[in-house]
Each structure stands twice: as C-alpha cells, then as structure tokens.
Amino acid sequence: ENLDWATADPALADATFVANDTVCAECHEDYLAAYNKTRHARAFSSGVTGSCESCHGPRSLHVEDPEREAKTWKELGTSVQSAVCLQCHDDGDRMHWAATIHSTSDVSCASCHMVMERGSNRALTIKEDTTQTCYACHGEVRGQMQRTSHHPVREERMSCASCHDLHGSTTPAQLLGNTINETCTTCHAEKRGPFLWEHAPVRENCLNCHEAHGSNHKNLLTKKDSFLCLSCHSYGGHINLPRYNRTSNPYGSGCVNCHVTTHGSNHPSGAKQTR
Amino acid sequence: DSTTVQTEGTVTIGLEEVDVDDNSAKYNEYRDRKDGLLLDLLWFDHFDSSTGNYFEVEANRVGRQDQSIWMRTGRYDGMSLSVDWNETPHLLSNVAMTPYAYRGNGFFESSGNVPITFERLNTVAADAASVRASDLLIADFLSRNLHGTELGTQRNRGNVAFDFGGSRAFDFNLSYTDEQRSGSKVTYGPIGDRPPRTLNIEFAEPVDYRTRDLELKASHGGKSYQLGFTYLISEFENEIDTLTWENIFATPAAGAEYDVWDRAFSAYGRRPLSPDNKFHQATVDFSAGAPLRGRFSAVFSYGTLEQDEKLLPYSYADDILASPNLPRASAQAEMTTKLANLTYTSNPIKSLNLRAFLRYYDLDNDTPESDWTYVTSDTSNLNGTSSYKNRRTNLAFAYDSLNVGAEAQWNLQVWRSTLVGGFEREEIGREYREADTSEDRFTLQWRARPSDTWALKARYLFGDRDGDGYDGTFTQDSYWYTQAQAGTDADNPQFTFSNHPDMRRFDVADRVRNKLDLSATWMPSAAWNFTASYMMRDDDYDSDVAPTQPLAGLPLADAALFTPGDQLGLLAEDRDQITLDGSYAPSDRLTLTAFVTFEQANSEQRSMEFNENNKQNPSSVATAELGPWTRASSQWTADSEDDNRTFGAGMEWAITPERVTLRIDGNWTLGKTDIVYQGFGVTNQNGVPFADNNQYGFRTPPTIRHELMELNAELGFRLWEGGDLIVGYGYEEYDIADWQQEANTPWFESVGSEYLLRDTSRSHQWGNRLVNMGSYLAPGYTGHYGQVSLAIHF
Secondary structure, three states: OOOOHHHHOHHHOOOOOOOOHHHHHHHOHHHHHHHOOOHHHHHHOOOOOOOHHHHHOOOHHHHHOOOOOOOOOHHHOHHHHHHHHHOOOOOHHHHHHHHOOOHHHOOOHHHHEOOOOOOOOOOOEOOOOHHHHHHOOOHHHHHHOOOOEOOOOOOOOOOHHHOEOOOOOOOOOOEOOOOHHHHHOOOOHHHOOOOOEOOHHHHHOHHHOEOOOOEOOHHHEOOOHHHHHOOOOOOOHHHHOOOOOOOOOOOOOHHHHOOOOOOOEOOOOOOOOOO | OOOOEEEEEEEEEEEEEEEEOOOOOOOOOOOOOOOEEEEEEEEEEEEEOOOOEEEEEEEEEEOOOOOEEEEEEEEOOOOEEEEEEEEEEEEEEOOOEEOEEEEEOOEEEEOOOOOEOOOOOOOOOOOOHHHHHHHHHHHHHHHHHOEEOOEEEEEEEEEEEEEOOOOOOOEEEEEEEEEEEEEEEEEEOOEOOOHHHOEOEEEEEEEEEEEEEEEEEEEEEOOOEEEEEEEEEEEEEEOOOEEEEEOOOOOEOOOOOOOOOOEEOOOEEEEEOOOOEEEEEEEEEEEEEEOOOEEEEEEEEEEEEEEOOEOOOOOOOHHHOOOOOOOOOEOOEEEEEEEEEEEEEEEEEOOEEEEEEEEEEEEEEOOOOOEEEOOEOOEEEOOOOOOHHHEEEOOOOEEEEEEEEEEEEEEOOHHHOEEEEEEEEEEEEEEOOOOOEEEEEEEEEEEEEEEOOEEEEEEEEEEEEEOOOOOHHHHHHHEOOOHHHHOOOOOOOOOOOOOOOOEOOHHHOOEEEEEEEEEEEEOOOOOEEEEEEEEEEEEEOOOOOOOOOOOOOOOOOOOOOOOOOOOEEEEEEEEEEEEEEEEEEEEOOEEEEEEEEEEEEEEEEEEEOOOHHHOOOHHHHOOOOOOOOOOHHHEEEEEEEEEEEEEEEEEEEEEEOOOEEEEEEEEEEEEEEEEEEEEEOOEOOOOOEOOOOOOOOOOOOOOEEEEEEEEEEEEEEEEEOOEEEEEEEEEEEEEEEOHHHOOOOOOEEEEOEEEEEEEOOOOOOHHHEEEOOOOOOOOOEEEEEEEEEEEEEO
16 A cells, blocks of 8 residues: 555655656665665566655655755654555565554564665664564563573574564564464474363463573573472472472472473373373 | 676685583583584575576575575565575583483383382381482492483474465465474483382483474455465474383392382383374454554464374283273364454544554363373282272363453654553453453553654553452362262362462462563764663562361361461562663774663462371371461462573774774673572471471572673684685683582482482482482583684675
C-alpha cells in the first residue's frame, strides 16, 4: 500500500514524483558507491519496482529548490519510517508488524536496519549481526548471556532470531513459536512429547524452571537443583528437605538424580518420573 | 553504475594455536578451538545487474565442529534458493569416568560387579564398620574398573529453502530442515523401590536424535490486505529407544545378601529414552486495513502432537510381577493445540494510537487415561505384587489461556512525549492442576525525546493474579486404590493429601507483581552515545494461607488437627537490574565501547519437614524429629540471592588508516549464588542444633561462584591492497566454586575417590550413595589462544 506522503510530511503535499534516480545522483553521488552494493540498489536495478523516491517521497519541489525544507528521515518519526518500508515489505510475517510490541514501542525498521549502505553481510542490520543489533537496545540480555549456563549465543551458534520473530510475532515476547514451549521444542524436540506421564508445569511453560537468557545454575535452571523442586513439592519425608540422608540430593543433580524424566515419562512405571 | 557485474569476497586462512588445560570442557563448551590450519572465513558475493542474478556465500570456521556455511542464489525479481549448514558442539566434560562399557543401542555393561555386604534396613547403626567396609569394596571396584567416557553432543543442522519469488500478489516458500544430534549427556540410573533402597549411578546417556521439519508457506497480497498460509510438519526420531544399564551391585558377597528385605533388585535397570514424536501445525495469517485508520491482524493456528511409542514392561524383571499386563501396549499420547490471536491497531486522530488484542490458546490432551500398577525402578516385592500406592492413573493435563487487552497512546507536545496506558486480563483454565488463574495487568508508560540528544522512557506495570480456589486434592484423581486396599497405612495420599495443604505452587498461586523499567539515552554528539537502564520486578506470592483441617470428616482420631497455616513454597521474588552502555568515537579512526550490567535476584521459599508415613495420625509423631505435618517448628526457609555483574569494554583503532588496525575487547563476568538456609535442618524442631552428619542436618551452603574473564586482541596489517595479515590473541580465565560439585562438604564425602560419594551420616541406607562420573565435570581453566591469518579480498 503506497504511503500518503502528504500526511507524512505536509511539505511534500504539492510535490510530484520525479521518477528518475539519475537526477538524485547528480547531487547525492557520495552516497551511491556504498548504496549500489546494497540489496535495495541491486533489486531496483533488476526489475523490481522502486527508486529513491519510493523511500524518500515525491521530490519534484526539492529538485526545483534543494534548499526547500522537508522533514528529515529522523523527523518523519518511527511509524512513518516503518510505513515507508512496509510499502513493499508487508508480506510474510511482517504483515503483523503493526500488531507487534516493537511497533507500538517506537521501534521502526530503521532502528535495526540500515538501507543506504551494507553494514552487515545479511539482513542489512545496523550492527555486524542480528544479536549485536538487538543488544543495542536490550543491553541487559548481553549481560545475562555471559552467565556460565547459557545458550550458545555469545559463541555465535545461535542468535536472538533463533527464538524471537523480530518482525511479526503477535506473542508478548515476539516468539518464533505460538508459545514459549513451541519455541523451545523447535530445537529441543526430544522434550516435545506428549508423554504418558506429563509434568504439568513443564507442559505449560518451560520458563517455570528455566531462564532462557542465562543462569548461574546448570541447565539454565532458575534455582539451585533441589531448591527449585522444593518450591512446589512437599509430600513429606525426603521430598521436603534439601538434604535427607536417604537420598543423594545435596550432590549430583539433586532430585533429578532419581527423578530423571522431569520433562515427562513414557514408562508405565513412570508416575514419579524415575523412569 | 547500476548496469555492472559486482563480484567481491574475502578468504581468510589462518593458523590457530590453543594452550588450555585439557581437563576443562568448559573452554570449548560450544566451540571447537584447536591447533591447526583453519579456513576462518569465506565470503563471496556476486551480482549481475543485467540478469538480476546474485550468488552469496558466507562460511565460517570451515572444517571445524563449529562451522557454519550459508549460501543463497537467485534473482531479485524471481526465485531464490538458500542452503544453510550449522554445526554446534556442546562439550560437557573431558574428565568423566565410568565403569560401564557401551555395547550400542542404549546398552551399558559393567566389566564386573561389586561383591558388597549390604545390610538389612534398620538393623545396623550408622557408621557401622561393616557398612564402611562395603563402601571400601565399592571404591576398590571403581578404582579397578573406571575409565574415561566422552560426554557431550554435536548438533548438525541443515536447511534448504526455496522461494518461488512470484510477486506480492502470490508467493510460495518451501523449507526443509534436517537436524541431527549425537553424543552423550549426563543421566542417572536409579534401581530400587524407594530412596532408602535406591542404588544409583551417574553415567552417560547416549544421544542419537534426528528432527526433520518441512514447512510450506504461501502468501497473497491484495491492495490493502495480506493473507498467508503455513503448514509445518516436524518429526522427531530417537534412534535409541531404550536405555539399559547393568546394576553394578548385582553380586552379593559370599555368605551375605544385600537383598535381605522383601525386594527383588533387578540385575539391570531399564527405561525408555525420548520417544519419537510428530508435530503438525497449520496456520492462517490475515492482515488488512481497518476503520479509523486502523489495521487488523489475525493469526489462527491448529496443531497436533502425537507420540505412540511402544511401552516397555513395568520392570526389567517383568517375569516376577503378579500383574505384568499393561492397560495398553503403546503410549497413544496425543494433544491438539488451537490458537487465535487478533489485534486491532488504530490511529483515529493524529495524537492518539489505539491497540486492542485478544489472544487465545488451547492445549487439549486426548491421551487416554488408564489405571496402571507399576513397580518402581525395576524393583518389585518378592511375591510379585506392588504397593497399593503404585496404583496410579495418568492424568491428561491440559490448559487454555485467554488474554484480552487494550492500550492507548497519546502523543503529547511536551518533550515530544508519548503517554501510554494499558490494561490486560489473562485467564488460564487448567485440567488437573491446583487452580485456574486470572490476572489483571495495568501498565503506564511515558516516552519522551525532550531534545535531539535525549530519549527517556519509564514504564510501570502492576499485575494482580488470583489463584483463588487453590485445591491440591486434585492429585486424588491420580490414584485408583480403595480405602480398604490402603488398610490402616497412614501414608495414604488419595484419602488424606499428597502435597502439604499449606503449599502453594508458585505458577498457579496468587501473585502481586510490581515492575518498573526506566531508561535514558543521551547522544550529546555524533561521537557519544550513552544508555542507562534500570529494571525492578517484585513478585509477592502471598496467598492468604490459613490453617486448614485436611483430615476433617474422616473417621480418624486426628481429624480435627490443623495445619500451621504458614504458606509453603515460593513466597516472593524480586529482581533489580542496572545496565549502562556507552560508546565514544572521537574520530573515524577510533571507537571505544563499554557496558556494565548488574543484576540481583532474590527469592524466598519456605517448606517444612514431616513424616509422610503419619499423614493420618500426625499426633503419634508429635515429639519425633521427623515429625507431624501440624508442627510449625519443623519449617525451614531458604533465601536465595543470585548476584551477577558483567563489565565489558572494547576499542577499535585505525592506528595507521588503511594500514594498521587494532581491535581489543574484554569481558569480566561474576555470577554468585548465596542460599541463606534457616530453620529445621540447622536445628531440630526444638531449636537444638543438628550436627553436620545428622541425617537431616543442613545449613547455609558456601557461595556458588562463577567468574569468567575474557580478553581478545586483534592486530591487522594491510600487506597490499587486497591482503591483510591478522594476528590475534585471546586470554580466558574461568573459575568455578559450587558446593554441589565438590567431592567433600559437611553433608557428603568421597570414599576412596571422588567417584563414590556418601552422605556424611554414613547410614546403612543405600540411597545416600552415588557412584558418579567425577566432581567438577567441567572445571575452571586458563586458556591462551593465538591466531595468525591471511585475509585476501577480491
């Protein structure tokens, strides 16, 4: 859907499209060397409809009078910036861009992507890769990813986009899957089940027990082994204490030493998830 | 020139040298740094504007187990094909030891058995000489039979995606992903019917997984709407269905028996590994322009999860069971998921934006519920029967959630600010859980750009979750014995209670949440950029727990007794986080960056010790250490504090422009966990201190500490127009202290070696021994890394 440029910038209300990029190049040649290596420049030179004015609006008045004032890209504001991009990129998951948390939080496409030069080998991100781009705003996650138990993001074997759909997810945390568990089992399909004996909090939300962005405890657990289990389990006897001499829970992996199938059991003797 | 052929690329070949303590798997946990030649980078980019064809390749660390290769080709106005290959190691240990030999297909055999002298339950005092002699026999067995075992996995994932590249009006995409994961991970092999009689061993579970995903996507775009359809088929296969391990304690010493009570231990333990499963999901996406300068988005999704693996018998020694027949031969587990997400956004007037949403998700469990009579951990009574309490029904847990909310944003003239107010209600209904929950969330947010150099944001959220009607007795549905079958047994979870009635499981309990986010960004010039942010989240799980009478109405002498009425479980959590991030680029030649993150997370939990064997008659153990569920003085608390600090800094300096560049970056991370433990365990119910070797003794454990320091430097020399020499050095130091990974603490000790741990009570009860693969499977290290590379650009 073409943008209403007159609304976006009243200074363009009376302008028309020049529709000739060579006119732009006469004055803005300094941008072109870098721009011509971008996917946009290549696409526009390969038959894909688009030009300078696709993104910068009708510029006939600007050509007539280069000093004539119009809004800068920054002054257009985030919603208009995104609307410019969505003229062409409203397909796929981006069809839901307007519904996303990013969109309603003053984030625009240009917050993460650089169009006028190739700042990265893929996806035109403003930083060298997706993860570093996300860290520009989500700096706290960079700190969390440094923890001893972590997903291999800092080793560049995963990126934020491995779990988050940055463009069009309608879930609260912009997840790739419909739910947290659907997202986690994309890679951890062995825990997907369903199982004969379900562990209900596991089925509902992996984050009941795990910190996806990093933890001081092994296996990304939110708490130290048996202290996590004891947050919910108080049956009596050994299921009540972090140390009880008939069980080995202060060492090894705590309760999991015996209750090895905490994600769900498929054994007919698996009611207590020891099989 | 827009009518040219563009071809460029880089090939970086280097020599990598690593000097690190081989004992630590942590250094190469998720990477494959090792001595040798390396194709570090291959990047190739070709574009021909006359045809519109392009071809791109990016490959990193080629030939190593952490390599990635990506290729894409196609036409900008037409079809495209991409191929992606990624390998990820997950190294767990270089020092793990086991007495087992792996025979393949999940079967582990010991090279011998331990001729030990187990003692009859309750007949020998703790620390008896005969018991310690048995431990020494095990230690001796291990010293003769332990050998190294690999511990870690390798994940290789390949993806091929084809985009038809039709037009905005119609597009079609097909993607196939094949992922294989192989290796081994830590597991345990408990054999025995209950904790006192559990023979346990830590060993390496083989991993041989394959997941294949096929995804078809089609989309159609109209003048003011888009429509999409996606179908995903995901199939998981585990090439190893069953894990079988030999009981290393299978041979009693001459003239002695360890199986002197009425239990038959199996010579082997056996359990199924992750079952094959299938996940199918169809999704329809729709988005269109809507009234009041609005947009409407909708996602509808339907999925099925299926798992029908053949079930193992109740026990490895199934032939001795009185009732060996299973209710069904395979799992027949099936779930369906439904999702509907609807969002309407609008900009009715210039200064107002509206957003309203509805999110519905339903997970329905169609797995048949059956009555099982199981034995525990391959052990059964000698007469083949099993406890009445082992008559259990598999409950088909299911849930659905509904979130409805709205948000309004006012754009104000003052400081170019935006004021946002929002409300959301969440309702989650659950089958076979303690409570349905409903939560009201209110948000208030203010964003402003008072000048071109400042951006400010403040957001406050208040959430009030209600778990009213919390009812822990739903677990009764998971038992199918009769009161007559239970007889006079006082541990009778179906007709008394399972969890302590004062327990509130945190995920379904009441919760009041206060969350505050503040951030400020200052960009005084193009050279400077600072961001500071603060997050505070405070969760209070107070659920107004009051004393109850869980036995009320039962014909029992203790029917009128009350619980203490103090909430058990997770009581509160709070988290504070400060992040500072800055960069300074005084010139094109120099960029400096730094960041700091502080995060402190605290939680409070409470529980209590009581004897499960006296649920019906707590007064009979009123003075015993392992006492009644009525006694508040048997409660304990644990306050956990996770403290994390990270500091990072970097510099990129073109010492001689176009000739010599220097990049340096470093990180320091400290993660600490303190658990302040008080109450029962430190003392008995009367406040008398327990010794560390008391069977219930516990106290505040030592601080858990992880510290990582990384320093990387890279010096680049331009040798000629298209060639760079890169010299890199990396230093890493990792320290770890974790009482639970030690070989000796006040509560457990090693016997002979770190591979046999024993509770310091030195009880005759075998559940307090653990044969393990070693303490600190991935210990600290100091590592040096050097690389000399030649990068050729073309």
